[in-house]
Amino acid sequence: MGLFGFWLVLAVCGPFFAPYAPGQIIDTEVFAPLSHRHWLGTDYLGRDLGSRLLYAVRYTVLICTLSTAFSCSCGILLGIATTAMPAWVEQVAGRLMDGILSIPSLLCALLVIAAFGDSLLALILTMGVIYTPGAYRTSRALALRIARMDYITVAMARGEGAFFIIWKEILPNMRGPLLADVGLRFIYAVLLLSNLSFLGLGVQPPLVDLGSLVRENVLGLVYGSAAVILPTVVIGALTVGINLVLDGTSRR
Incomplete structure (x- = not known):
């Protein structure tokens, strides 16, 4: 939680403490080392890396969190709902999801962004739609397995409605695998x-x-610059952190 929480707090509050604007060139020395003026050095244009990293964490966490929330919400709700709908509805939804899933994610994103632009909203919606089929298939498989359990039969025999069964019986028993997903x-x-x-x-x-x-700073790898090393470390720490949190939560 501390590993992921650190980056989450940094995404929310970090830019308020950035000493410079993300695009401001403040030094003539490129790939400068760490110093009291630039505590993480500078990038390939002489911009303060610390300030740019604070803004980069915010936009990465924002876009990925919103797109993940969109894809998982739509996929999970649709996957569970189709288990209680007529067979033709499931077939239509399944073929639609299979069609999206058959297109490589990067190629699909390139096509959509080329057609509709690269705004933040377009990025979030595109990434959300791309990963909805995976969440749909996972949730549907789990829901179908749980729907055959005896306690679901008992709930139906008591006269419980579909909403109650989904909300109180199916979803709580899907929590662990869904959090991992x-x-x-x-x-x-x-x-x-x-x-x-x-x-x-x-x-x-x-x-x-x-x-x-x-x-931007890939050429700085030759000089061992922090401008290319630090962002890769942050990507690794961010992804590992959230998975440790969700895995720990799913086991409780």
């Missing part, structure tokens, strides 16, 4: 956003995210 969706979202930013189609300047920090 949410963690995977978040990792996928971070990786997809990083790939898009590395290709120049993610968050656009002067805004910045962790993937674009790596892309």
Whole structure:
């Protein structure tokens, strides 16, 4: 919780403490080392890396959290709802999800962004739609297995309605696997956003995210610059942190 909570707090409060604007060039020395003036050094244009990293964490966490919430909410609700609907509804929903799932995620994102632009809203909706089929298939498989349990039969025999059975009987028994799946969706979202930013189609300047920090400063790897090393470390810590939290929660 501390590992993930640190980055979450940094995403919310970090930019308020940034000494410079994310696009402001404040030094003529590129890939400068750590100093009292630039506590994380500078990037390839002489911009303060500490300030840019604070903004990058905010946009990465914001976009990936919202897109994960969108995909998991839609996928889980649709997956559970189709178990109580006529067979033709499940077949239509299943074929639609299979169609989206058959397109590689990066290619699908490139096509949508090329057609509708690379705004923050377009990124969130695109990433959310891409990962909805995975959440749908996971939740539907779990719901079908739980629906055959004896306690569901007992609840139906008591005369309980479909909403009560879903909310009180099915969802609580799906919590563990679903939380683990949410963690995977978040990792996928971070990786997809990083790939898009590395290709120049993610968050656009002067805004910045962790993937674009790596892309911009990749030449600094030759000099061992923190401008390319730190964003990759943050991506790893962020994804590992949220999965440790969700795995720990799902086992309780």
